[in-house]
Amino acid sequence: MEYRVQIRFGDELDDKRPSNAMPAGWRFGRVSAVATDSQGEVYVFHRGSEADPIVVFDAMGTRMLRSWGAGMFTNPHAIRVDADDNVWVTDNGDHRVMKFSKQGELLLQLGTKDVPGTTPDLFNRPADIAFSPSGDFYVADGYANSRVVRFSSDGTYKGEWGTPGTGQSEFHLVHSIAVDSRGTVYVSDRENNRIQIFDADGEYLREWTHLGTTQNLSMTPDDELWIITHRNNIETLTYDTLAGRIMRVDPESGRILGSMESPGHWIDVAQNGDIFIGSLTGNVFRWYPRWLTEGASATEGIVGG
Numbered sequence: 001m002e003y004r005v006q007i008r009f010g011d012e013l014d015d016k017r018p019s020n021a022m023p024a025g026w027r028f029g030r031v032s033a034v035a036t037d038s039q040g041e042v043y044v045f046h047r048g049s050e051a052d053p054i055v056v057f058d059a060m061g062t063r064m065l066r067s068w069g070a071g072m073f074t075n076p077h078a079i080r081v082d083a084d085d086n087v088w089v090t091d092n093g094d095h096r097v098m099k100f101s102k103q104g105e106l107l108l109q110l111g112t113k114d115v116p117g118t119t120p121d122l123f124n125r126p127a128d129i130a131f132s133p134s135g136d137f138y139v140a141d142g143y144a145n146s147r148v149v150r151f152s153s154d155g156t157y158k159g160e161w162g163t164p165g166t167g168q169s170e171f172h173l174v175h176s177i178a179v180d181s182r183g184t185v186y187v188s189d190r191e192n193n194r195i196q197i198f199d200a201d202g203e204y205l206r207e208w209t210h211l212g213t214t215q216n217l218s219m220t221p222d223d224e225l226w227i228i229t230h231r232n233n234i235e236t237l238t239y240d241t242l243a244g245r246i247m248r249v250d251p252e253s254g255r256i257l258g259s260m261e262s263p264g265h266w267i268d269v270a271q272n273g274d275i276f277i278g279s280l281t282g283n284v285f286r287w288y289p290r291w292l293t294e295g296a297s298a299t300e301g302i303v304g305g
Contacts, residue, residue, distance in 0.1 A: 001289055003260065003275070009061035009284040010044060021064045026051035027282070033079040033216075034278040035087070036270040037102060041065060043087060044284055045079035054079070054087070054104070059270070061286065068104030074114075078128040078266075082137075092125040092143055108155050110139070118145055120157035128216075130177040130185070132200060138185060142174025148187060148202065161202035166192055168204045178217040178225065180251055186225065188214040195227075195254075208254035211247065218267045225251040228267040228277060246275060246287070262287070 006012070010021050011028055029048020036042050040059035047053070052067035053076050075093025082088065086107065087100045095116050099108035116124040125143030132138065135153040147162035162171050175190035183200035194209045195217070212229040219225055227247050246267065247259040262285060266278035275287040 003287045004290045006061065006286040007283060009286040010057045021057060021062055022051060022055065030280040030282055031278040031284055032076050033266040034276045034284050035079045035081045035268045036276060037081045037085045038271065040270060040272060042276060043079055043081065045076045045089060047076050080129050082131045088129045090126040090129060092127055095123045095125060097123065097126055097129060097139055110155055116144060127174060128176045130179045132179050132183050133181055134183060138177050138179065140174040140177040142171065146171040146174060148174060148177065176214065176216040178219040180219055180223045186217055188217055190214060211249065215264065216266045218269045220269050223251055225249045226267055226269050228264040
């Protein structure tokens with residue numbers, strides 16, 4: 001598959017729109033995450049002060065649909081959409097996991113604002129959420145704690161695993177998590193430069209150490225595994241927003257099925273196959289199947305005549 005990229009999704013001028021898709025004066029800050037729902041709507045979670053933290057667009061980024069969250073978050077990190085189109089976020093600045101309706105109504109909160117902890121009802125800088133086919137969900141409680149925490153669909157604590165370290169079932173920054181259709185759990189152990197793989201109850205199965213420092217994982221309903229990664233954790237620290245690779249990975253073997261260069265912190269693959277990247281550069285990148293067949297025309301890059 002070959003791709004083109006839209007580099008300023010939701011915030012890009014063209015000759016059909018005299019202003020961007022957002023209200024005048026609105027711009028993204030550092031985009032920590034992006035997610036898509038069953039209707040193809042795109043949710044952008046960012047850290048800027050000029051726009052609401054959660055901004056929702058149509059699939060092409062040409063129209064803003066709604067937004068919410070002003071004053072609600074300290075440091076936005078993850079955004080995910082479950083099978084019922086509920087919107088889940090983590091705030092790794094104030095230690096909370098929150099569930100919203102797609103219209104922005106708060107439905108569930110886990111953790112206590114500004115209270116870090118390691119107990120079943122507290123987190124310490126949670127990084128990500130993933131949903132199991134059983135209805136359970138998992139929280140990557142990963143920046144200050146080194147654990148994966150499992151909950152039932154209503155938020156009841158069901159268990160956890162993980163301790164600091166470099167061995168099996170040990171972590172050094174649990175940055176992302178994904179679950180396949182069989183309930184297998186894939187965990188980005190980012191600063192250990194590996195992905196560890198577990199069964200639904202947290203029993204260690206295997207690990208991959210050849211994919212670099214994985215920032216984020218996206219598992220499609222038909223078990224396509226996509227990642228955004230850096231070559232190693234030194235590159236993550238040194239280049240931060242500027243480096244990275246998108247990869248499609250075979251979830252059984254870890255074999256790389258394809259890759260392309262892209263900066264990014266977050267990845268989401270929409271149902272139509274478009275790939276969305278949330279970048280700390282303040283961009284959302286939309287990669288879509290298509291490729292240039294000829295060079296630029298004489299009017300390439302001219303906006304508005």
